[in-house]
Amino acid sequence: MIEVKEVSFSYNGSKKQTLSNINFKIEDGESVGIIGANGAGKSTVLKLLVGLELNYQGNIMINNLKVEKQNLQEIRQKIGYVFQDSDSQLFMPTVYEDVAFAPRNYGFSNEEVNERTVGALKSIGIEELQDRQIYRLSGGEKKLVSIATVLSMKPDILIFDEPTIALDPKNRRRFINVLNSLKGTKIVTSHDLDLIYDTCNRTILIADGNIIFDGDTKTILQNKDLLENNGLELPLSLQRR
Amino acid sequence: MNKIDNAIKTVHHMDYQANHNGYLNTIHPLVKLLITIIYIILLTSIDKYNLVTTLAMSIYLILVSMIGDLSIKNALKSLKVVLLLLLILGIANPILDRTVITYIGIVPITTGIISMFTLLLKGIFAILASYFLILTTSIEEICYALKMIHMPNILITVVMLIYRYIIVFLKEVQRIWVAYQMRAPKQKGVHYKAWGSLIGGLMLRSIDRAQVVYESMELRGFDPDTFFIKKEKADKKSWIYFCLMLILFIILRFVPIFEIIGGIFI
Structure with a gap:
């Protein structure tokens, strides 16, 4: 379970509060979308959850562990974070090596590393890519490999930051199918509201560092006025209706 | 452009060769x-x-x-x-x-x-x-071997991160070079007036990207104090x-x- 209580945050050197006094709770197994205009604070929320920024006020608990320096290793083992830019996420020479990076770092035996790596690749149907060089992959393949790199940690919580950016329609659909097939808690931030509509049953709308709405995805994504007042638009699939 | 491309390919090839069987x-x-x-x-x-x-x-x-x-x-x-x-x-x-x-x-x-x-x-x-x-x-294995001969952790981490940073740096050079060429098609090389801003931009962007790569490593259990591959x-x-x-x-x-x-x- 994730619990964010009265959390405020400003980046170093900035007087402006990026997040001000936000509260939410995410139960195990939920799929939650975080939406908002550029600069609303979506990515900051994600960074706070995984402890990439620790200088926050308030309280963030992940599975009853407070997000603070001494708990980071344990927390990060429970959370898989898929970055917006796959090129930044993938830094090893081959797909196999990249997917095996986390289990190796957590000190698993070679057999366990292999089992987790192959398992992660199989779970999203890309085992044929395992010997490929990263720089030879297409954008869509890189995104799927990025997911595999975090699945090999067998995390309880998966976080996706703007996952469909730069994906063509076919790869986007493939990604959505993969996302829906994954078990565990999922948090997705995106401007792609159709993606949120297809993958999340709960949505949090953030604007200027405040939570404006937290509830059923269909309710918010059909509320044209609320979306437009916060720099967003109805999902394309709903605009056509 | 070809030179940058070739440099990136060479580093990737070296990486691939190192992980070959x-x-x-x-x-x-x-x-x-x-x-x-x-x-x-x-x-x-x-x-x-x-x-x-x-x-x-x-x-x-x-x-x-x-x-x-x-x-x-x-x-x-x-x-x-x-x-x-x-x-x-x-x-x-x-x-x-x-x-x-x-x-x-x-x-x-x-x-x-x-x-x-x-x-x-x-x-x-x-x-x-x-x-x-x-x-x-592979660079990870070399770092592991350096660890075994009691090289200080900080040096090992620097060796590994510099190696990873080379690719990030070259890719940023490639992007900036393409962006420059697209807006200065008749220019041979980079005009001396643009050197300052290009190099400044390159440094800032590559530091930013290197930071994200490091965060990605950290989130997957990388710890500079304890890192080494179990062999x-x-x-x-x-x-x-x-x-x-x-x-x-x-x-x-x-x-x-x-x-x-x-x-x-x-």
């Missing part, structure tokens, strides 16, 4: 690191006028290239900038050290020429030995390889094999 890749990284260090120490310990022994040390490189299916020609091509630097370093020797020791026809051979060639060969061989190590051992101890095969190479080095370094072979025919 060749014979030398199966040798324990510690063994390969120790062999390379011993080779370089023995090589640099050769007297600066002893060209024959220096040449004999090339046998190790030929052997490694044959066992590991590595091309010396390609390696020399990749290292041509470094080789040029070595040549510049050695060029002063014939000028400063002019004692004539023999003549080839009417051309006087001075000790300066001999020491220049020795220096050049030593440099080439030492770089090739290190290059072959990198081609047959089994060196197996029998690796130690046999070590012993054979050590014997070879002793022969090449201390036994005048070329003189002995030459003596047979004279």
Whole structure:
């Protein structure tokens, strides 16, 4: 379970509060979308959850562990974070090596590393890519490999930051199918509201560092006025209706 | 643009080769690191006028290239900038050290020429030995081997991050170069007025990207204080390889094999 209580945050050197006094709770197994205009604070929320920024006020608990320096290793083992830019996420020479990076770092035996790596690749149907060089992959393949790199940690919580950016329609659909097939808690931030509509049953709308709405995805994504007042638009699939 | 592309491809190729399943890749990284260090120490310990022994040390490189299916020609091509630097370093020797020791026809051979060639060969061989190590051992394995010889963690981390940073840096150079070319199609190279802002932008962007890469590593359990790949101890095969190479080095370094072979025919 994730619990964010009265959390405020400003980046170093900035007087402006990026997040001000936000509260939410995410139960195990939920799929939650975080939406908002550029600069609303979506990515900051994600960074706070995984402890990439620790200088926050308030309280963030992940599975009853407070997000603070001494708990980071344990927390990060429970959370898989898929970055917006796959090129930044993938830094090893081959797909196999990249997917095996986390289990190796957590000190698993070679057999366990292999089992987790192959398992992660199989779970999203890309085992044929395992010997490929990263720089030879297409954008869509890189995104799927990025997911595999975090699945090999067998995390309880998966976080996706703007996952469909730069994906063509076919790869986007493939990604959505993969996302829906994954078990565990999922948090997705995106401007792609159709993606949120297809993958999340709960949505949090953030604007200027405040939570404006937290509830059923269909309710918010059909509320044209609320979306437009916060720099967003109805999902394309709903605009056509 | 092609040069940047080629540089990126070369780094990727080196990475790929290092993770390949060749014979030398199966040798324990510690063994390969120790062999390379011993080779370089023995090589640099050769007297600066002893060209024959220096040449004999090339046998190790030929052997490694044959066992590991590595091309010396390609390696020399990749290292041509470094080789040029070595040549510049050695060029002063014939000028400063002019004692004539023999003549080839009417051309006087001075000790300066001999020491220049020795220096050049030593440099080439030492770089090739290190290059072959990198081609047959991943950077993580090299770091692991460095850890085993008690190199400080901070240095190991720096070695690894610099290696990863090279690709990030080159990719940023590539992006900036493309963006510049698209808006300055008639420009040959980069106009001097744009140098400052381009380099400044390049540094800021590559630092940002390097930061994201580091965050990605951190989120997957990377800890600079404890990082190293768990490996089994060196197996029998690796130690046999070590012993054979050590014997070879002793022969090449201390036994005048070329003189002995030459003596047979004279």
